[in-house]
Amino acid sequence: MNLTLKVWRQKSTSEQGKLVEYKVSEISEDMSFLEMMDVLNYKLIESGDDPVAFDHDCREGICGMCSMFINGEAHGPNRGVTTCQLHMRSFKDGDTIYIEPWRSAAFPVIKDLMVDRSAFDRVQQAGGFISVNTSGRTLDANAIPVPKEDADKSFDAATCIGCGACVATCPNGSAMLFVSAKVSQYALLPQGQVERKERVLNMVKKMDEEGFGNCSNIGACEVQCPKNISLDNIARMNREYLMASIKPEN
Amino acid sequence: MTLDAKIPSGSIDQKWTKYKNSVRLVNPANKRNIDVIVVGTGLAGASAAASLAEMGYKVKALCFQDSPRRAHSIAAQGGINAAKNYMNDGDSTYRLFYDTIKGGDYRSREANVHRLAEVSANIIDQCVAQGVPFARDYGGLLDNRSFGGTQVSRTFYAKGQTGQQLLLGAYSAMSRQVGKGNIQLLNRHEMLDLVIVDGKARGIIARNMVTGELERHSAHAVALCTGGYGNVFFLSTNAMGSNVTAGWRAHRRGALFANPCFTQIHPTCIPVSGDHQSKLTLMSESLRNDGRIWVPKFKEDAEAIRAKKLRPNDLPEERRDYYLERRYPAFGNLVPRDIASRAAKERCDEGFGVNSTGEAVYLDFSAAIVRYGKAEANVKGLHNVTDAEILKLGKKVVEAKYGNLFQMYEQIVDENPYETPMMIYPAVHYTMGGLWVDYELMTTIPGCYACGEANFSDHGANRLGASALMQGLADGYFVLPYTIGNYLADEIKTGSIPTNTPEFDEAENNVRKQLEGFFTNGGTKPVDYYHKKLGKIIWDKCGMARNEEGLKWAITEIKKIREDFYKNVRVPGSMKGMNPELEKAARVADFIELGELMCLDALNRNESCGGHFREEYQTPDGEALRDDENYMYVAAWQFTGNPSEPNLIKEDLIYENIKVSARSYK
Ligand SMILES: Cc1cc2nc3c(=O)[nH]c(=O)nc-3n(C[C@H](O)[C@H](O)[C@H](O)COP(=O)(O)OP(=O)(O)OC[C@H]3O[C@@H](n4cnc5c(N)ncnc54)[C@H](O)[C@@H]3O)c2cc1C
Ligand code: SF4
Ligand code: FES
Numbered sequence: 001m002n003l004t005l006k007v008w009r010q011k012s013t014s015e016q017g018k019l020v021e022y023k024v025s026e027i028s029e030d031m032s033f034l035e036m037m038d039v040l041n042y043k044l045i046e047s048g049d050d051p052v053a054f055d056h057d058c059r060e061g062i063c064g065m066c067s068m069f070i071n072g073e074a075h076g077p078n079r080g081v082t083t084c085q086l087h088m089r090s091f092k093d094g095d096t097i098y099i100e101p102w103r104s105a106a107f108p109v110i111k112d113l114m115v116d117r118s119a120f121d122r123v124q125q126a127g128g129f130i131s132v133n134t135s136g137r138t139l140d141a142n143a144i145p146v147p148k149e150d151a152d153k154s155f156d157a158a159t160c161i162g163c164g165a166c167v168a169t170c171p172n173g174s175a176m177l178f179v180s181a182k183v184s185q186y187a188l189l190p191q192g193q194v195e196r197k198e199r200v201l202n203m204v205k206k207m208d209e210e211g212f213g214n215c216s217n218i219g220a221c222e223v224q225c226p227k228n229i230s231l232d233n234i235a236r237m238n239r240e241y242l243m244a245s246i247k248p249e250n
Numbered sequence: 251m252t253l254d255a256k257i258p259s260g261s262i263d264q265k266w267t268k269y270k271n272s273v274r275l276v277n278p279a280n281k282r283n284i285d286v287i288v289v290g291t292g293l294a295g296a297s298a299a300a301s302l303a304e305m306g307y308k309v310k311a312l313c314f315q316d317s318p319r320r321a322h323s324i325a326a327q328g329g330i331n332a333a334k335n336y337m338n339d340g341d342s343t344y345r346l347f348y349d350t351i352k353g354g355d356y357r358s359r360e361a362n363v364h365r366l367a368e369v370s371a372n373i374i375d376q377c378v379a380q381g382v383p384f385a386r387d388y389g390g391l392l393d394n395r396s397f398g399g400t401q402v403s404r405t406f407y408a409k410g411q412t413g414q415q416l417l418l419g420a421y422s423a424m425s426r427q428v429g430k431g432n433i434q435l436l437n438r439h440e441m442l443d444l445v446i447v448d449g450k451a452r453g454i455i456a457r458n459m460v461t462g463e464l465e466r467h468s469a470h471a472v473a474l475c476t477g478g479y480g481n482v483f484f485l486s487t488n489a490m491g492s493n494v495t496a497g498w499r500a501h502r503r504g505a506l507f508a509n510p511c512f513t514q515i516h517p518t519c520i521p522v523s524g525d526h527q528s529k530l531t532l533m534s535e536s537l538r539n540d541g542r543i544w545v546p547k548f549k550e551d552a553e554a555i556r557a558k559k560l561r562p563n564d565l566p567e568e569r570r571d572y573y574l575e576r577r578y579p580a581f582g583n584l585v586p587r588d589i590a591s592r593a594a595k596e597r598c599d600e601g602f603g604v605n606s607t608g609e610a611v612y613l614d615f616s617a618a619i620v621r622y623g624k625a626e627a628n629v630k631g632l633h634n635v636t637d638a639e640i641l642k643l644g645k646k647v648v649e650a651k652y653g654n655l656f657q658m659y660e661q662i663v664d665e666n667p668y669e670t671p672m673m674i675y676p677a678v679h680y681t682m683g684g685l686w687v688d689y690e691l692m693t694t695i696p697g698c699y700a701c702g703e704a705n706f707s708d709h710g711a712n713r714l715g716a717s718a719l720m721q722g723l724a725d726g727y728f729v730l731p732y733t734i735g736n737y738l739a740d741e742i743k744t745g746s747i748p749t750n751t752p753e754f755d756e757a758e759n760n761v762r763k764q765l766e767g768f769f770t771n772g773g774t775k776p777v778d779y780y781h782k783k784l785g786k787i788i789w790d791k792c793g794m795a796r797n798e799e800g801l802k803w804a805i806t807e808i809k810k811i812r813e814d815f816y817k818n819v820r821v822p823g824s825m826k827g828m829n830p831e832l833e834k835a836a837r838v839a840d841f842i843e844l845g846e847l848m849c850l851d852a853l854n855r856n857e858s859c860g861g862h863f864r865e866e867y868q869t870p871d872g873e874a875l876r877d878d879e880n881y882m883y884v885a886a887w888q889f890t891g892n893p894s895e896p897n898l899i900k901e902d903l904i905y906e907n908i909k910v911s912a913r914s915y916k
Contacts, residue, residue: 012827031526032662038528038778045776045831050822053830055316057489059529060658062414063320085661110460111828114316118437121317125429129422130381134301134727136372138379142336145390155383155408158415162319191381 001027001093005040007052008100013108013116019098029089033076034059034066036088037099054113061085061226064161067168068113069100074165074224082163082226102168106175106211117164119210120178126206127199128182130191144190154188157181159227166221166229172213177221179207180237181229187240197244204241253506253886253901256688257361262907263343266365269689270732274739281306284738285469285746287454289441289496291318293413293719294702295475296420297726303427305731307738310467311424312436312456314491314833319421322477322489323722326413327655328534329395329405330719332370337394341402343367348908350717353399353586354682354710355860355876356910357509357884359903361689362707369728370720374406376727382419384408395539397715399586399915405716410534410655416719420726439465440833441496442765443757444472444503444698451698452747455757457765459833462826464761466754468747471697471734474500475726478681478703480513482841482848483793484785486678487519487532493837494844497685497704505693506886506899508686508706510844511852514713514861515794516679517543517590520662521610530677531662533613533655535715538583540618540648541672543590545602545611547571552602562604562612562671573597581915588712588861588874589915591676595794596872598675605673614671619644676794680718682709682861683851686886686901690733691725694886697737701725706884711860768821768835777834780815784808784838784845792849797865801853808846809894815842843893850887854898857881878910 002025010017024040031039034056041051057065066083070076076086091097099113107115132138146154158181166177183200186192192199215234222231258265276284284307288299291313299311313321333346346367351358374392378384384406385393394403408415427433436456443455445468453468479494480486501507518533518541546552547569554560573593575582585593594611597603604610623644627635635643645668649656659667685693685700687707692699702722709717791804815838823829858867858874859881867875888897 028524028526030523032528035526035528039526042776042778045820045822046774048820048822051831053828057315057320057491058322058325059490060325060531061661062411063315063322063324063489064317065315065320080657081661085658087661087664089664114828116460117316121319121425121428121435121437124422125425127429129426130379131426132376132379132423133304134297134376134423134731136369136376136728138372138375141334141374141378141384142391146386147390148386148388151383151386151390154381155385155415158383158408158418159411161324161414162317185383186381189381189383191379 001029001088001091003027003091004096006096006098009052009112010109012111017109027088029087031088032059032084033068033070033086033088034084052113053111056084059084062161064163067102067115067163067165069102069168071098074102074169075226079223080226080228082161102164104167104173106173107164107167119212120162120164122210123175123179123203123206124182127195127202130186131195146189150188154185157184157188157229157233160229161227163226165224165226167212169220169224170213171218171220172216174215175207175212176215176234176237177225177229179203180233183237183240184233187236196240200237200240201244251888251899253686253899254688255359255901256690258689262360262364265361266368273732273736276735276738276742278306280742282308283745284308284741285310286734287312287467287469287472288475289454289472290321290475290477290702290704291421291424292321292323292475292477292702293417293420293722294704294726295321295473296417296424297723298473298475298701298730299433300420300423300427301727301731302734303432309427309433310436310469311433312439312441314438314440314459316437318424318435318437319418321417322492323417323719324414325489326719327410327532328536329397329407329412329716330373330416331397331404331716332374332406332720333367333404334371334374336392337403339402341404345402346370346404349400350708350714351710351908352913353714354712355874355913356710356878356882356905357512357859357903358708358710360905360907365729366708366721366724369724372728373720373723377416377419380419380423382408382415384415395536396584397535398538398584398590399581399714405536407536410536410652413719416723420723442499442761442836444500444695445753445757446503446695447747447751447753450696453749453754455761460828462829464758466749466758468749470738470741470744470747471699473699473701473730474685474704475701476704478684479841479844480678480681482785482845483678483789484781485522485527485530485789487516487530490529493840495837495840497700498840498844500685500693500695500698502889503695504889505695505698506686506888507683507847508884508886509683509851510848510887511792511855511862512682512711512860513678514587514680514682515591515676516587517594517676518613518674519677519679520659521605521607521673521675531658532677532679533659533672533674535587537613537652537655540651541583541613541615542572542617543574543583543611543613544570544572545597545604549601552604555604556606556608571602578915585915586712586714591794592863594676610673610675612671613674615648615667616671619648619668622647678789680713682706682711682713686884690736691730692733692737699730699734701730711862764839765825765832765836767816768819768832769824771817771819773818773820775818775820777819777821777831777838780811780819781834781838781841784811784842788845788848792852795863795865796852798853801849804849805846808842808849812842812893815839846893847887847896850896851885854885855881
């Protein structure tokens with residue numbers, strides 16, 4: 001198929017960007033969206049132009065690196081998939097496709113479609129862990145049984161890939177879905193109980209410092225999340241936060 | 251040069267304990283004055299960085315992705331082995347040790363493998379304490395599954411996302427140390443050279459991928475945890491950025507590269523569909539717990555299926571060939587990867603392939619769906635259930651086990667694997683070869699270590715499934731933190747290492763010269779043009795089957811590619827700022843040199859073992875034929891300045907605990 005692309009081009013964080021139009025032809029519907037972008041870049045290089053910079057690595061929906069706003073939607077029109085898992089069979093011959101970076105105050109553009117998401121790392125550093133050294137002298141792994149239901153819920157929360165689609169899609173630029181998924185993973189496990197209160201307080205504090213917006217319960221994040229991370233996690237984090245704020249000393 | 255693996259004396263089950271009891275230590279006050287650079291933040295790097303920082307060393311950690319959490323380990327699917335014997339099925343440290351040595355076709359080092367088996371159980375304890383949500387049964391205890399090449403269930407898992415959960419665990423441990431100021435994180439940084447001062451590794455040159463600047467970082471030791479080199483084939487299941495550059499640049503500085511031709515072709519991947527393809531996708535080995543592999547028994551049926559005149563579901567049982575169950579009754583669908591891959595290739599080469607390219611076999615879950623459906627009906631006390639209901643119940647169970655894999659398959663192939671059997675074919679997946687290391691994981695450059703997939707040490711000529719995650723975490727959490735002290739004990743008086751020295755100047759200029767050269771050559775062809783060309787040659791001639799003639803041809807062709815590459819590659823932009831094409835060019839330059847070494851290594855090894863199958867050396871029924879008399883050694887290659895003329899240095903393998911015999915899974 002033949003397509004018209006309108007791609008956000010921006011040389012660096014400090015420069016202005018704009019949409020630039022490109023045509024690509026002979027795109028097969030078995031290609032992934034990023035393979036279509038490879039075709040465009042190959043052509044641009046051959047003709048002496050600057051290829052479009054975009055983040056990607058695993059190309060199978062797990063590393064969380066790919067991040068494109070496609071026709072106004074984070075990761076494009078399909079639900080439950082990342083940009084790299086989107087295939088061209090979701091488009092038709094003659095389509096015009098708008099391709100833009102994540103837009104959020106906390107994620108400055110580095111170049112073209114690449115943004116800086118290191119704010120997520122810093123939120124994690126503020127409390128997204130269980131304080132246990134690697135001594136190899138911990139309890140036997142089966143010493144504390146964990147109810148299957150809790151283990152499964154914890155796992156579901158832990159499948160967040162840290163892509164930032166939730167932030168990009170939220171009109172307020174809130175990171176609540178991402179942060180609450182991490183808080184929930186630990187809150188649901190016996191191992192996470194000791195630091196439960198400090199964790200949620202510290203992570204939320206850092207989240208606010210990093211310039212993410214407030215959550216006003218719009219719910220767009222859940223819809224666009226490629227891993228179907230549930231809004232229940234946000235509700236859980238709000239409870240955790242309230243509990244921790246009321247009695248911070250015990 | 252002779253190689254000393256520094257294996258401690260004593261009986262195999264006491265070596266590691268003895269080593270730990272007598273190894274030199276660095277006291278906490280001194281650790282604060284010692285810098286360690288960890289390149290890579292996958293399972294090996296993240297666990298090493300976290301552990302070293304907890305111990306008190308000052309750590310810098312680098313990765314080329316935008317966050318350590320995105321290292322390629324994140325993509326590991328099926329599971330991690332550990333000799334816990336929770337299933338009470340006869341597992342033990344010895345059995346894991348034995349399975350790994352045999353699985354590697356008797357080409358790995360006994361002492362290293364035994365240590366790996368010893369520490370395996372602690373890994374699971376550690377991860378659970380960190381909050382890794384492994385799969386559990388209804389009693390709340392940890393669940394296990396089986397992987398190839400074993401007859402026990404020792405694989406711990408978190409659905410099809412085990413690597414993700416383990417890496418996020420190690421990343422959280424690392425994040426804690428970053429928060430405390432014990433680790434300095436250098437995201438979007440790529441190491442491009444190793445700096446050697448007075449024969450010791452003293453730092454690295456790295457490119458800041460955002461600004462484009464070349465940076466100097468000094469340290470008392472450098473650990474390369476930079477993953478495998480499967481992307482030399484262009485198409486592989488590795489992430490797009492996975493590369494050999496860090497290891498290769500260390501090799502050029504004197505670190506020996508061991509067994510480069512030992513690469514793993516994984517039997518169950520989604521087949522290639524066209525030229526546009528940028529990577530291949532794995533379907534986890536865990537699927538072979540429940541999926542049965544088959545092709546049609548008769549060529550006319552295969553032809554009809556290829557022509558889409560016959561649907562696989564309509565082919566009656568007696569016209570199907572479950573060739574793994576037929577050839578290897580003892581292990582069936584769970585034979586090791588090298589064997590399963592070759593068997594698939596053999597059937598497809600004979601004309602029994604089932605997709606339009608003729609290069610695919612079926613992985614069929616229908617029997618498992620019925621089996622699970624019936625079991626669920628019994629558990630739920632349902633009687634007189636219809637077949638449709640049984641299928642529904644069974645699909646639920648399969649979904650709970652492998653849901654995300656089935657979804658991935660459907661996204662790519664646009665077919666529902668619950669309804670029609672999956673089509674799969676072997677693809678490049680893992681590299682057993684890597685930097686040569688001794689028992690302490692030190693390369694032949696003092697102070698330069700290699701951990702995880704980047705080293706060669708534990709898997710011989712073929713790695714068993716779910717053992718790479720185990721090795722990565724063993725190296726990083728439990729081995730390197732001990733062994734590095736033995737070296738750093740001599741560094742407590744060194745003080746911080748200056749970077750304004752001739753050695754750093756030379757290394758930085760070396761990198762600058764190479765990178766600038768890409769902009770001034772007046773070339774016209776994109777980097778990918780060369781990478782694809784190289785990959786195809788290596789896949790055809792140094793892939794699942796190799797022979798002398800093909801390898802010689804490949805070596806000549808790769809030399810031509812190398813010459814043409816520097817003359818005619820086009821890298822747009824400049825050294826400044828973000829430039830993904832420049833990153834790729836530097837990586838492909840190294841892949842080209844490595845590719846030639848792989849072929850030289852394969853040509854040197856006149857035997858078949860594990861993943862290295864030389865067509866000239868096989869048994870009458872097509873199994874690999876080893877030559878223990880002449881090739882029971884590690885082939886460690888030394889860089890001489892000319893990539894075509896490396897020196898071969900041998901480390902003999904000595905088996906004192908396991909009787910070396912023909913490897914049979916029949
Ligand atoms: C699809 C897939 C599924 C798998 N499933 C399993 C499984 O179920 N069980 C199992 O045991 N094994 C599995 N494996 C194998 C296993 O995942 C890998 O062998 C293992 O994760 C490698 O870990 P590592 O830490 O050595 O390297 P990686 O995770 O590859 O990490 C490499 C790190 O090095 C960094 N790096 C590399 N070069 C440079 C440089 N020059 N400068 C700076 N940084 C650099 C990268 O940024 C990254 O952080 C799987 C592999 C694949 C491809
Ligand atoms: S919650 Fe979903 S959208 Fe947000 S970072 Fe995690 S996976 Fe991405
Ligand atoms: S590239 Fe890894 S999730 Fe898309």
